[in-house]
Amino acid sequence: MGYEMEELIPIVAELAERYTGYESTSVTYEKANQLMEAVIYCIHEYETAVMEKTGECGASAEDRSVTEIASAERVSAKEAYLLGSRLVDAKVRAMKEMYHELIGHFHSYGNIALKDAVAAVPEFLKWYDIKYDPQNTILTLDYPVLKDLVEYSGIDAVYEYVRCICIEQRFLGRFPEDYVRRVLRAYSGDYEEMFENLCGIVLADAVQHILLKKPLDGSDVSESDRCRIQALLGMYSGEEAKEAVREIMRNFVREFYDDDGEMQRYMEKECGNIAVRAGIIGRQEV
Amino acid sequence: MSKGNWLELAADQAQVGKVLEMNQYTQKYGLALSSEDAQMIVAERRSALKEQKRVEFGQGILPQLIYEFCDSDYISQDNYLETMVRLQEIFYLYKNETMDELTDMELIHFMKEQFETVCYGDLEYLEETCLDIFSQAVRGGYRGYRQTEGRGEYSQFDEVQRWDPKVYLEALKNLQ
Numbered sequence: 001m002g003y004e005m006e007e008l009i010p011i012v013a014e015l016a017e018r019y020t021g022y023e024s025t026s027v028t029y030e031k032a033n034q035l036m037e038a039v040i041y042c043i044h045e046y047e048t049a050v051m052e053k054t055g056e057c058g059a060s061a062e063d064r065s066v067t068e069i070a071s072a073e074r075v076s077a078k079e080a081y082l083l084g085s086r087l088v089d090a091k092v093r094a095m096k097e098m099y100h101e102l103i104g105h106f107h108s109y110g111n112i113a114l115k116d117a118v119a120a121v122p123e124f125l126k127w128y129d130i131k132y133d134p135q136n137t138i139l140t141l142d143y144p145v146l147k148d149l150v151e152y153s154g155i156d157a158v159y160e161y162v163r164c165i166c167i168e169q170r171f172l173g174r175f176p177e178d179y180v181r182r183v184l185r186a187y188s189g190d191y192e193e194m195f196e197n198l199c200g201i202v203l204a205d206a207v208q209h210i211l212l213k214k215p216l217d218g219s220d221v222s223e224s225d226r227c228r229i230q231a232l233l234g235m236y237s238g239e240e241a242k243e244a245v246r247e248i249m250r251n252f253v254r255e256f257y258d259d260d261g262e263m264q265r266y267m268e269k270e271c272g273n274i275a276v277r278a279g280i281i282g283r284q285e286v
Numbered sequence: 287m288s289k290g291n292w293l294e295l296a297a298d299q300a301q302v303g304k305v306l307e308m309n310q311y312t313q314k315y316g317l318a319l320s321s322e323d324a325q326m327i328v329a330e331r332r333s334a335l336k337e338q339k340r341v342e343f344g345q346g347i348l349p350q351l352i353y354e355f356c357d358s359d360y361i362s363q364d365n366y367l368e369t370m371v372r373l374q375e376i377f378y379l380y381k382n383e384t385m386d387e388l389t390d391m392e393l394i395h396f397m398k399e400q401f402e403t404v405c406y407g408d409l410e411y412l413e414e415t416c417l418d419i420f421s422q423a424v425r426g427g428y429r430g431y432r433q434t435e436g437r438g439e440y441s442q443f444d445e446v447q448r449w450d451p452k453v454y455l456e457a458l459k460n461l462q
Contacts (some may be wrong), residue, residue: 013343023389025350026335026342026381 042084117143341419395436
């Protein structure tokens with residue numbers, strides 16, 4: 001962040017006054033820290049937006065340091081905070097809209113973790129404090145999505161989480177519900193109770209069927225099928241096998257999901273895991 | 287960004303001028319703080335805040351404490367400085383003990399009223415009895431002070447039988 005503490009303290013002081021309703025001149029360290037984090041969070045939101053905007057306008061964001069961007073677009077800490085607050089507010093509204101679209105056609109396929117995770121989002125909206133605690137994620141986000149959200153917090157984390165679930169629902173939604181349930185049941189007899197990513201399991205099944213040139217009719221992958229997959233991917237090195245799986249996924253998305261770039265990017269990393277789970281890379285590289 | 291010692295930076299904001307400005311008002315009660323006194327009271331403020339793990343913004347509570355207490359029957363120029371130092375310590379302690387439920391003014395009103403009446407200027411009694419009992423009630427969910435701004439609150443929690451004029455008059459009658 002390109003701002004000094006001295007610039008942030010007056011913003012925190014003002015926020016503390018508003019927090020106490022102008023009726024208390026002091027707050028606890030804990031509360032003061034929370035308010036400072038709120039200010040830093042909003043400024044970070046603004047800086048990220050500036051960085052993304054700059055990235056879109058030509059040179060990639062990676063080529064330019066945050067400092068360069070901040071000095072090019074230099075605004076005062078107070079302005080950055082206020083603009084960031086507005087971005088946080090806009091993101092909450094965008095997440096709300098995304099969520100409403102999601103629940104219109106949402107399927108948990110009987111998985112409790114996924115059902116509970118989606119059901120908890122309104123609680124986030126109910127308790128999220130944009131002004132005084134925007135960095136608080138509130139939810140535990142127990143259902144594991146394929147994207148690592150460890151660097152996110154507050155609305156950023158929940159926005160990304162809902163976005164991931166939307167992508168997964170788009171992916172799973174193209175399969176008949178019975179098919180998805182059959183694949184999940186084949187993966188685990190009590191899949192309803194498990195805390196694993198459903199999309200990754202169905203994608204792995206699809207990739208395996210494509211490798212075997214078997215129709216996607218919900219038929220199980222037998223032990224001999226697995227041996228065939230191992231033999232097929234075994235012809236490649238670890239990285240090549242991962243890339244082969246990625247290519248299958250890309251073609252699949254291209255054909256059945258109108259070349260959905262967001263979906264492709266989301267599932268890229270999982271392709272490596274699928275190759276590992278197929279037992280090929282594990283055997284070769286361990 | 288390193289959080290550094292920003293809390294201390296905030297707490298270090300100069301207060302001395304504001305405390306000295308209060309002399310204009312307190313002089314009519316025969317009270318005044320010298321520049322050295324003001325510096326000392328501000329230094330004590332800093333350590334009290336640190337001890338109570340609190341951070342203060344803006345002009346702080348000192349001018350308000352001085353304004354409320356300067357007309358006290360129990361404060362003279364002789365004990366003015368030390369009383370204000372103790373009062374601000376007690377104030378921050380009980381902001382915490384009441385879990386920030388009371389506004390500054392509600393707490394100050396309560397403190398001033400007890401200091402003048404129940405405590406007769408005894409700071410120890412104010413801290414260890416009156417405020418202790420009251421803060422327990424606040425922590426237990428009592429919110430009646432919101433209607434009274436902290437005034438006239440203590441009698442309902444007082445555990446000691448206080449002066450009763452009716453009993454006194456009856457006793458006087460009996461003596462006659």
